[in-house]
Amino acid sequence: xxxxxxxxxxxxxxxxxxxxxxxxxxxxxxxxxxxxxxxxxxxxxxxxxxxxxxxxxxxxxxxxxxxxxxxxxxxxxxxxxxxxxxxxxxxxxxxxxxxxxxxxxxxxxxxxxxxxxxxxxxxxxxxxxxxxxxxxxxxxxxxxxxxxxxxxxxxxxxxxxxxxxxxxxxxxxxxxxxxxxxxxxxxxxxxxxxxxxxxxxxxxxxxxxxxxxxxxxxxxxxxxxxxxxxxxxxxxxxxxxxxxxxxxxxxxxxxxxxxxxxxxxxxxxxxxxxxxxxxxxxxxxxxxxxxxxxxxxxxxxxxxxxxxxxxxxxxxxxxxxxxxxxxxxxxxxxxxxxxxxxxxxxxxxxxxxxxxxxxxxxxxxxxxxxxxxxxxxxxxxxxxxxxxxxxxxxxxxxxxxx
Numbered sequence: 001x002x003x004x005x006x007x008x009x010x011x012x013x014x015x016x017x018x019x020x021x022x023x024x025x026x027x028x029x030x031x032x033x034x035x036x037x038x039x040x041x042x043x044x045x046x047x048x049x050x051x052x053x054x055x056x057x058x059x060x061x062x063x064x065x066x067x068x069x070x071x072x073x074x075x076x077x078x079x080x081x082x083x084x085x086x087x088x089x090x091x092x093x094x095x096x097x098x099x100x101x102x103x104x105x106x107x108x109x110x111x112x113x114x115x116x117x118x119x120x121x122x123x124x125x126x127x128x129x130x131x132x133x134x135x136x137x138x139x140x141x142x143x144x145x146x147x148x149x150x151x152x153x154x155x156x157x158x159x160x161x162x163x164x165x166x167x168x169x170x171x172x173x174x175x176x177x178x179x180x181x182x183x184x185x186x187x188x189x190x191x192x193x194x195x196x197x198x199x200x201x202x203x204x205x206x207x208x209x210x211x212x213x214x215x216x217x218x219x220x221x222x223x224x225x226x227x228x229x230x231x232x233x234x235x236x237x238x239x240x241x242x243x244x245x246x247x248x249x250x251x252x253x254x255x256x257x258x259x260x261x262x263x264x265x266x267x268x269x270x271x272x273x274x275x276x277x278x279x280x281x282x283x284x285x286x287x288x289x290x291x292x293x294x295x296x297x298x299x300x301x302x303x304x305x306x307x308x309x310x311x312x313x314x315x316x317x318x319x320x321x322x323x324x325x326x327x328x329x330x331x332x333x334x335x336x337x338x339x340x341x342x343x344x345x346x347x348x349x350x351x352x353x354x355x356x357x358x359x360x361x362x363x364x365x366x367x368x369x370x371x372x373x374x375x376x377x378x379x380x381x382x383x384x385x386x387x388x389x390x391x392x393x394x395x396x397x398x399x400x401x402x
Contacts, residue, residue: 003045004028008037060098066154073147128291136282153277164266167364174375190215193390207389250299262363267301269356276349
């Protein structure tokens with residue numbers, strides 16, 4: 001069905017515009033007049049030449065999905081039918097990719113499928129957590145509440161992810177810049193000094209000889225060094241894609257000083273926030289644990305959650321198998337045990353998540369304060385050492401002259 005772009009005036013003489021799917025221009029004008037809009041201009045929307053080239057289409061961001069969930073919740077709460085909500089959300093959506101997705105979801109619902117079934121077609125943007133919670137909301141008649149909870153959950157999860165990424169990005173970027181600066185000095189600067197010292201007539205100081213040797217090696221093998229680094233990165237990525245490789249790397253990351261503490265705290269916050277949100281929304285505990293395990297983001301945490309799920313399936317509480325994993329802090333296990341005994345496990349999970357999200361904030365601040373002096377020392381020792389080693393022969397010459 002073709003899409004038409006229209007402009008018109010409302011009953012209050014306010015200018016408005018939009019787009020509409022219809023069989024003809026006359027149909028668009030008739031529908032607008034029924035909505036109380038006087039059409040001024042209606043034309044067929046031109047086709048996008050690159051609409052079937054996926055990598056040229058705009059990417060759907062997490063924020064787009066959050067806004068969608070919030071607006072959808074408000075419309076449902078106002079009493080609008082699901083199809084009408086989807087129609088409005090699709091019409092006002094500026095992201096072309098997301099617009100097509102919403103159109104397809106609307107058509108699925110119109111054909112008799114549930115909203116959850118329609119969203120399930122796009123697992124990259126609507127994950128198992130989103131789909132299962134929407135299904136629970138449809139079954140319980142509380143879709144507006146569920147969508148509101150999902151939006152709040154996604155906002156907190158996005159904030160947590162951003163904090164962890166920010167903490168990791170700073171040291172990585174600093175080290176890469178330092179390596180680049182050292183490489184430039186070794187390849188372009190040191191050879192100039194080497195030519196200067198060629199007629200020195202005396203043995204060069206040991207630090208200077210070492211730096212010149214390293215410079216000669218790097219300059220003579222720069223291409224092989226770059227190829228080696230690229231091959232190492234490719235090999236590491238392939239290794240990490242394997243089950244065993246990911247388990248080894250993720251376990252090492254959790255055991256890494258300082259950074260491991262940050263990863264563990266963020267994993268606890270994600271686990272408890274997701275579990276609390278799903279349990280409060282009426283998702284069965286075994287199904288919730290299955291989803292949490294798949295979205296853990298760390299193989300060690302994933303194995304621990306699956307161990308908890310197996311224990312519950314055998315009749316245990318959540319706290320007992322959680323303690324056995326030795327992955328989650330004792331305080332978390334004890335608080336969950338209290339929540340189980342009082343029948344308020346979802347509320348307790350939310351409290352633990354709030355606490356550990358604050359702990360992640362503190363851990364990020366601590367990491368930054370620890371890294372800054374370390375980076376200053378690293379840059380000072382490496383670059384300063386290179387500069388001093390090259391000036392040692394000059395100091396020797398000056399001493400001989402005096």
